[in-house]
Amino acid sequence: MLTSIIDFIVQTVSSLGYLGIFIMMFLESSFFPFPSEVVMIPAGYLAYKGEMNIYLVVLFGLLGSLSGALFNYYFAIKLGRVFLMKYGKYILISEEIILKMEEFFQKHGHISTFSGRLIPVVRQYISLPAGLARMNILIFSFYTSLGAGIWVIILTLLGYFLGDNEGLIKEYLHYIIIIILILLAILAFWYYKKTAKQKLNK
Secondary structure (H helix, E strand, C coil): CHHHHHHHHHHHHHHHCHHHHHHHHHHHHCCCCCCCHHHHHHHHHHHHCCCCCHHHHHHHHHHHHHHHHHHHHHHHHHHHHHHHHHHHHHHCCCHHHHHHHHHHHHHHHHHHHHHHHHCCCHHHHCHHHHHHCCCCHHHHHHHHHHHHHHHHHHHHHHHHHHCCCHHHHHHHHHHHHHHHHHHHHHHHHHHHHHHHHHHHHC
């Protein structure tokens, strides 16, 4: 099933171009859990083939990420904490997620909107507590863009340089993305255990 999904995404990015990158990265950055790896790596590969401009790939990936984050930011402001805690589960935002994101935001402060963008799962939802806390929009946008930009550039360059071996990309793209997702899951687990241990030591 994952192979079919990845094939669909590669075809969508290829057919819709920069708009496709923007839309999918918007979804990835909002409350819809959509892995950016399966968008930006193929986009980087298409840039290598000359079908896309690598600078525009990064730009639209970043704009999509920032727009999705701003959507969550204003979404949280408009609906408020009580509404999200009660009805968020119907749009994939559970009470547990909100509590964990609030704890992460309170523990790390405004910089969490930067660091959170580099952590799997956290990056999709860190905008919610920022919105609930009514964080300064300019500071929020700056830190979000910085964190999202780093992630977008890394994934795009990975696809671009792997494109040096077109056969490798075509044959192993699915495995490459799966490996990256597994590594990110391990990183997320390590971070969770680390913070849990620090909490116990206090």
